[in-house]
Amino acid sequence: MAKPVKIALLGCGTVGTEVVRLLGEQAADLTARVGAPLELVGVAVRRPGRTRDTGIDPGLFTSDAMGLVQRDDVDVVIEVVGGIEPARTWLLEALKRGKGVVTANKALLAEDGAALHDAAAEAGADLFYEASVAGAIPLLRPLRESLHGDRVTRITGIVNGTTNFILSAMDATGASFTEALEEATALGYAEADPTADVEGFDAAAKAAILASLGFHSRVTAADVYREGITEVTATDVASAKGMGSTIKLLCIAERTGDAVTVRVHPAMIPRTHPLASVGDAFNAVFVEAEAAGQLMFYGRGAGGAPTASAVLGDLVAVARNRLSGARAPSESAYAKLTARPIGEVITRYHVCLDVADRAGVLATVAGVFARHGVSIATVNQAGRGNDAVLVIVTHKAPDAALAATVAELRTIDAVKAVASVLRVEGDL
Known part of the structure; x- marks a missing residue:
């Protein structure tokens, strides 16, 4: 038996505690898979003297992460x-220092993954981060290795469990965003400060990582267009239901020629779409490639145990490489595709307007859409006293053209409010 592979753990919260638990419970199996024991030699935490019910030898705790x-x-x-x-x-x-690194840090990878990859390449060290996106779902390694013989053209996914739970609850019960968020918080799906989730920051970081791997280019969080779900109303959800659709927070990365567009925003999708049935706090990612066709990855995307599972999978790979003197394939960023702005994205839109209920208003509104080159597919109007609600679904148009249309609509006296604008993905 080879000498133990010695491990330093930085952080011992929900995920870190689960990593330690699995290291202990599965020690024999992990030793057999690696070819050597895995030995935890230190755990860096902020307060090493704090009482913890983790079963970890207190002597392993230290506040000196750098020293470890x-x-x-x-x-x-x-x-x-x-x-x-x-x-x-x-x-x-x-x-x-040439040490293998396993991380679940999506924010760091999305902001400055280039520096980590460069350091790994220079030192000949392994850098693994399967747990940074979609928890236990084996997703990044297929993008990084299994699909290297193919060309990925589009990645569409639900990669944030908190927002998916909220939108699923709104769809199932008719609850408002605030009510659904309160339920998610009570059940432990949402943090005390849910901003990173509900405003789309978490999903945007994951989208950047997926796009970087899928399109062999360095994509950062700054390249990702981001909208959260805080403006999605119960009326929007009901309108989607009436059209045979549902609303999901999607991350969408597309390759078009020598460029990519990467975006995160709520969107209507038909209930026949594979992602429409993904409920609760589950994640799912739909990958489209030229030769492989359509692939879907589904499972629990968050939580201590699922994330720890992904961490240990990476740990086994790094430890085996360590013993054999090998290393994983280095970063593949040869394509150097540029990121296009959201204004160049072409898709369909669902626009809800509160308008005065009088003759000529519909013609005026239609004229605004026509002036900006946005073709209307369907219009539904419902009276409400002296006012009316117009629900307009467009044909495909550039995002910039739709933005200009909405800006002009807000200047028209007959338009009381642009109640909501949602992108539409798939055929309604």
Whole structure:
């Protein structure tokens, strides 16, 4: 039996605790898979003296994360702290020292993954991050390795469980966004501060990682157009239902020629679409490739145990490479595709307007759409006293043209409000 592979763990919250639990419970199997025991030699936490019901030897805890990373006997560093700093400094130090790195840090990878990849390549070290997107779902490795012989053209996914739970609850019960968020918080699906989830920051970071791998280009969170779900109303959800659709927060990455567009926003999709049935806090990602066709990856995308499962999968790969003297394939960013702005994206739209209920208003509204080159597919009008609600679904048009249309609509006296604008994906 080879010498133990020695592991440093940075962070011991929900995910870190599950990583330690699985390391203990599955020790024999992991040893057999790796070819050597996996030995935890240190755990970096903010308050090492705090009482913890983790079963971890208290002597392993330290507040000196950098000192732990720099230890000569550490072979692999696992980071589950999150955030940009000090995690970036710790991981760069680990990679520069030739240590394997396993991280679940989507925010760091989306902001400065290039620096981590460059450090890994220079030192000949492994950098694995399956747990950064979609929890236990094996998704990144197929994009990074299995589909390398193909050309990925589009990635569409539900990659945030909190927002999917909220939208699913609104669809099932007719609840408002606020009511559904309160339920998600009570059940533990939403954090005390849910901003990263409901405003789309979490999904945007994951979209950047997926686009980088799928399109062999460096895509950062700054390249991702982002909208959250806070403006989605019960009326929007009911309108979607009436059209045989549902609303999901989607991440969409598309390759068009020598460029990519990457976006995160709520969208209407027909209930016949494979993603429409993804409920609760589950994740699903739909990958389209030229030769492989359509592939779908589905499962629990968050939580301590699912995320820890992905971390351990990466750990086994890194440890086996360590023993054999091999390393994983380096970053593939040869394509260097540029990111196109949202204004160039072409899709369909669902526009809800509160208007005065009088003759000529519909013609006026239609004229605005026509002036900006946005063709109307359907119009539904419902009276409401002296006012009316117009629901307009367009044909495909550039996002910039729709934005100009909405801006002009807001200047017309007969239009009391542009109640909502939702993009439409798929055929309604």
